[in-house]
Amino acid sequence: MATATTLAGTGVPLTRWRRILLVIAEQRAWIFLAVLVLFFEIWSQIAYGATFLFNTYNLRAISVAAAAPLILALGQTFVIISAGIDLSLGFVMGFASVIAAHTANWAAQQLGLPPLAAMLVGVSAGVGMAAIPGLVNGWLIAFLKVPPFIGTLGMYGVARGAAYLIAGGMTIAISNRWYSSVGNDRVLGLPVLVILAVICCLVLHYILSQTRFGQHTYALGASKAAASRAGINVKRLTIKIYVLSAVMAGIAGVLYTGRFSAGAPQAGEPLLLLSIAAVVIGGASLFGGSGTIWGTVAGALVIAVIDYGLVFVNVEPFWQFIAVGLVIIISVLVDQAQRRFIGGRQVE
Amino acid sequence: MSEQAPILSVRNVSKHFGGVQALNRVSLDVLPGEVVALAGDNGAGKSTVIKAISGVFGYEEGDILLDGKRVAFSTPEEARDNGIETIYQDLALADNLSIGANIFLGREPMTKLFGFLPILDRKKMAEAARETMHRLDFHVDRLDAPVAAFSGGQRQAVAIGRAMYWNARLVIMDEPTAALGVPEQRKVMSLIQSLKAAGKGVIFISHNLRDIFEVADRIVVFRRGENAGERIPTETTGDEIVRLMVGK
Numbered sequence: 001m002a003t004a005t006t007l008a009g010t011g012v013p014l015t016r017w018r019r020i021l022l023v024i025a026e027q028r029a030w031i032f033l034a035v036l037v038l039f040f041e042i043w044s045q046i047a048y049g050a051t052f053l054f055n056t057y058n059l060r061a062i063s064v065a066a067a068a069p070l071i072l073a074l075g076q077t078f079v080i081i082s083a084g085i086d087l088s089l090g091f092v093m094g095f096a097s098v099i100a101a102h103t104a105n106w107a108a109q110q111l112g113l114p115p116l117a118a119m120l121v122g123v124s125a126g127v128g129m130a131a132i133p134g135l136v137n138g139w140l141i142a143f144l145k146v147p148p149f150i151g152t153l154g155m156y157g158v159a160r161g162a163a164y165l166i167a168g169g170m171t172i173a174i175s176n177r178w179y180s181s182v183g184n185d186r187v188l189g190l191p192v193l194v195i196l197a198v199i200c201c202l203v204l205h206y207i208l209s210q211t212r213f214g215q216h217t218y219a220l221g222a223s224k225a226a227a228s229r230a231g232i233n234v235k236r237l238t239i240k241i242y243v244l245s246a247v248m249a250g251i252a253g254v255l256y257t258g259r260f261s262a263g264a265p266q267a268g269e270p271l272l273l274l275s276i277a278a279v280v281i282g283g284a285s286l287f288g289g290s291g292t293i294w295g296t297v298a299g300a301l302v303i304a305v306i307d308y309g310l311v312f313v314n315v316e317p318f319w320q321f322i323a324v325g326l327v328i329i330i331s332v333l334v335d336q337a338q339r340r341f342i343g344g345r346q347v348e
Numbered sequence: 349m350s351e352q353a354p355i356l357s358v359r360n361v362s363k364h365f366g367g368v369q370a371l372n373r374v375s376l377d378v379l380p381g382e383v384v385a386l387a388g389d390n391g392a393g394k395s396t397v398i399k400a401i402s403g404v405f406g407y408e409e410g411d412i413l414l415d416g417k418r419v420a421f422s423t424p425e426e427a428r429d430n431g432i433e434t435i436y437q438d439l440a441l442a443d444n445l446s447i448g449a450n451i452f453l454g455r456e457p458m459t460k461l462f463g464f465l466p467i468l469d470r471k472k473m474a475e476a477a478r479e480t481m482h483r484l485d486f487h488v489d490r491l492d493a494p495v496a497a498f499s500g501g502q503r504q505a506v507a508i509g510r511a512m513y514w515n516a517r518l519v520i521m522d523e524p525t526a527a528l529g530v531p532e533q534r535k536v537m538s539l540i541q542s543l544k545a546a547g548k549g550v551i552f553i554s555h556n557l558r559d560i561f562e563v564a565d566r567i568v569v570f571r572r573g574e575n576a577g578e579r580i581p582t583e584t585t586g587d588e589i590v591r592l593m594v595g596k
Contacts, residue, residue, distance in 0.1 A: 210461075218442065222442040222444040227453070
């Protein structure tokens with residue numbers, strides 16, 4: 001047995017150079033983010049003599065813009081790690097947004113509840129009802145063996161239709177000062193939305209990296225046979241994962257209603273693909289088995305910085321699509337290169 | 349072999365699949381610290397008998413005795429909880445998890461952070477991995493690496509280590525060397541020796557007569573779902589075993 005450290009039993013020496021490459025590959029989303037921020041800072045300094053990064057307004061705008069896609073992406077991270085995909089998230093978000101608005105209005109007008117209580121009723125209804133499409137998704141995939149892509153695509157249609165029907169094809173305005181201030185106010189200079197998104201990240205990071213549920217999600221993504229032979233109830237686990245993902249979409253939906261003082265069926269429509277992009281840029285593999293919450297956070301920030309940065313330096317906004325697309329492709333290429341000389345740490 | 353009580357005793361077990369008699373009154377004993385090789389042609393009933401033992405399916409006639417008590421496990425989990433661990437060719441490892449996480453998969457140890465927040469006890473998992481691999485005389489330099497990084501023999505060691513850690517008394521291995529290169533096959537042979545030294549009973553299915561002669565204490569030959577003979581490796585030859593297998 002060689003005494004030198006080798007690449008996890010492969011016999012390939014783990015030289016300092018390889019070790020550095022490994023860290024770069026693992027942390028690529030954060031490195032992307034740093035490079036992007038540096039790029040916009042330099043551009044902004046040269047072109048306008050103004051700072052990009054050290055501008056509170058910019059930071060606030062970027063973090064608010066990142067919050068909703070990030071919350072969707074957090075749930076999507078679990079689904080993708082388990083080797084699934086959830087295409088219904090965007091419209092589950094709209095569904096929850098509409099239900100929250102409707103219920104908050106109803107609680108204030110019909111029950112005569114004060115604004116705070118009406119908001120809480122609306123939020124609970126929105127998040128709670130969002131769990132139902134998740135439950136159905138999980139049941140279709142776990143018990144009826146429907147492929148996740150198809151099952152959740154079906155739910156995409158069902159949730160979309162349900163959201164528009166409930167809203168009567170329109171947006172539902174709310175007038176509730178409590179609810180609106182959750183979506184727009186700041187505490188100690190930090191937008192409430194951003195504080196809530198950070199709390200979601202912390203809770204989901206904990207669940208993914210420190211609980212049996214998280215560990216089993218990784219195992220399921222690597223090998224369903226291994227998970228079930230280890231005595232894990234794979235069906236129940238699958239349902240839990242899709243319910244979690246739908247509940248996160250529900251949270252994103254009820255926050256949307258607060259931010260815009262209205263429930264909208266199409267609230268999450270543009271965010272579905274962004275949520276998948278954030279997870280992939282963050283280092284997860286669509287084949288399952290890898291990914292982290294911190295990676296997804298970086299992925300969502302990368303997208304938000306590209307979107308906002310290009311507007312800030314006054315480039316036509318259509319470049320956003322090209323830039324985000326290129327980042328996704330580069331990220332997947334790095335992922336494949338890393339797999340070729342595997343030996344990274346256990347994902348967690 | 350001294351007069352010990354067998355860990356496992358299969359007595360006159362029969363099993364049908366529809367009209368096909370898969371097992372016809374087969375018998376088999378495994379003593380503590382004994383390696384029993386199951387030999388036989390394809391369709392001889394080797395896999396059927398281990399599946400009946402490990403709870404994949406039931407059996408109709410006869411008895412399977414574990415420590416002298418009749419058992420009929422209805423699931424593999426039940427068999428495992430009673431100390432029978434089966435290691436299949438594909439090993440059933442989660443490739444993205446570490447050795448420790450694989451050993452504990454499905455029964456992860458928890459600890460408390462700051463005295464209240466339950467978290468996975470990774471330290472315990474890593475220690476168990478180190479200790480188990482040490483007992484198998486297997487050197488692994490990175491306990492945090494996913495098992496995908498390991499070679500076939502090392503992965504076999506992880507699967508065996510899992511059985512060992514959970515105090516399996518009987519380890520059943522289905523063709524453990526089939527997919528391995530020659531140096532790796534040697535390594536698995538020495539792993540089986542480690543299991544034997546630890547007092548475990550081992551049932552070992554193989555097509556490879558050289559492996560069988562190297563490691564088995566007893567060779568049980570099946571043919572067409574029946575016992576075709578039982579030999580001690582030092583008192584027989586490969587030719588005789590093959591004759592028993594094909595029935596000439």
